[in-house]
Amino acid sequence: MKRFQSFFNSLVTIIALAGCASLAAAAPIDELVAAARKEGVIEFLAPSTFGPQGAQSLAEAFNRKYNLNIRLNYSPSSNMVGDVTKVLTHAAAGAPPEWDLMVVTDAHHASLWVRKLHQPFDYRKLGVGPQSIQYDNGTVVAANQFVLPAYNKNILPPKDVPKSWEDLLDPKWKGGKLGMSTATHHPARLAAGAWGEKKTTEFVKSLAKQELTLGTLGALYTRLQVGEILVLVTLTDSYINTAKKSGAPIVHAEGIEPVISPAYNAGVPKRAPHPNVGHLFAAFLITPEAQEIWEKYNGQTSAFIPGTRAYKYVQGKKVLHMTQDQAEMVDRLTREYGKILGF
Numbered sequence: 252m253k254r255f256q257s258f259f260n261s262l263v264t265i266i267a268l269a270g271c272a273s274l275a276a277a278a279p280i281d282e283l284v285a286a287a288r289k290e291g292v293i294e295f296l297a298p299s300t301f302g303p304q305g306a307q308s309l310a311e312a313f314n315r316k317y318n319l320n321i322r323l324n325y326s327p328s329s330n331m332v333g334d335v336t337k338v339l340t341h342a343a344a345g346a347p348p349e350w351d352l353m354v355v356t357d358a359h360h361a362s363l364w365v366r367k368l369h370q371p372f373d374y375r376k377l378g379v380g381p382q383s384i385q386y387d388n389g390t391v392v393a394a395n396q397f398v399l400p401a402y403n404k405n406i407l408p409p410k411d412v413p414k415s416w417e418d419l420l421d422p423k424w425k426g427g428k429l430g431m432s433t434a435t436h437h438p439a440r441l442a443a444g445a446w447g448e449k450k451t452t453e454f455v456k457s458l459a460k461q462e463l464t465l466g467t468l469g470a471l472y473t474r475l476q477v478g479e480i481l482v483l484v485t486l487t488d489s490y491i492n493t494a495k496k497s498g499a500p501i502v503h504a505e506g507i508e509p510v511i512s513p514a515y516n517a518g519v520p521k522r523a524p525h526p527n528v529g530h531l532f533a534a535f536l537i538t539p540e541a542q543e544i545w546e547k548y549n550g551q552t553s554a555f556i557p558g559t560r561a562y563k564y565v566q567g568k569k570v571l572h573m574t575q576d577q578a579e580m581v582d583r584l585t586r587e588y589g590k591i592l593g594f
Contacts, residue, residue: 279376286527293528297354299327300489305548331355348520351529356513358436361578370519377534382555390518393536394551398511401486405500430471430480431463437485439584443577492550509569
């Protein structure tokens with residue numbers, strides 16, 4: 252009888268502890284939801300390719316999931332360098348940022364991280380896996396881009412399609428036939444991988460001698476469509492997804508490795524007016540509901556969530572994911588390569 256009583260007491264204790272653990276796990280999300288409800292609004296910066304309809308779909312799913320009525324104000328970003336510069340300028344002037352949550356690439360968030368301009372949060376308490384958290388709890392990886400050279404398949408003959416990054420240095424591309432965008436963090440990432448800084452810098456200097464056509468990704472994407480340039484040195488799959496939807500003949504030069512994979516990171520900037528909604532929304536972006544919407548409107552998912560399209564795509568490929576300890580080097584080389592390339 253005593254043995255049974257002892258077993259029963261132990262069982263009750265285990266159940267009680269499990270219940271406490273469950274309550275403890277639920278508490279952080281409940282507290283954050285309550286705080287977000289009081290704030291009532293989120294100023295949301297995200298890629299322009301996502302579009303107002305995509306942002307509205309995210310807002311509806313977010314409110315439905317947490318039983319909220321948050322108003323989302325979407326700011327489309329077509330120049331992430333400029334958007335980050337705005338935050339830096341506001342911070343220098345002692346003013347709060349314009350946005351509560353910024354979804355820009357990990358390289359752009361690096362510029363904020365090195366200047367301690369994130370408002371960190373322990374996202375693990377909300378169930379976010381460690382691989383999806385970067386910059387000392389400052390950001391959450393929402394989705395992964397894939398970057399390769401791109402061309403117009405209706406104009407460029409198959410025999411001329413680049414088969415490697417080094418193919419872009421062929422003299423036949425001289426005279427403005429290659430387009431290079433302001434996203435100079437793309438080649439900077441090659442230095443963080445197997446290429447190393449020396450090889451990558453030599454590659455960029457050689458690339459600059461090709462008499463590149465310079466511009467933003469959006470502008471060069473248009474010029475690629477009309478044949479003003481023949482190859483775009485790097486193009487994100489956001490634009491490839493746009494091309495598929497619109498029927499534009501723009502495709503990646505598949506088979507080139509390593510594949511550059513910038514991550515769209517969601518981070519709350521320091522002194523954001525509505526940080527609680529921002530943190531909750533950042534964690535929401537890795538949920539199945541948000542991943543489905545992100546894929547529908549921007550064509551991407553997270554490579555760190557098993558089962559997603561991005562996760563399946565990276566299997567067996569040489570893919571460059573930038574890590575936090577590489578951020579300062581990529582940030583430095585982004586600026587250096589920008590000058591070399593003529594920006």
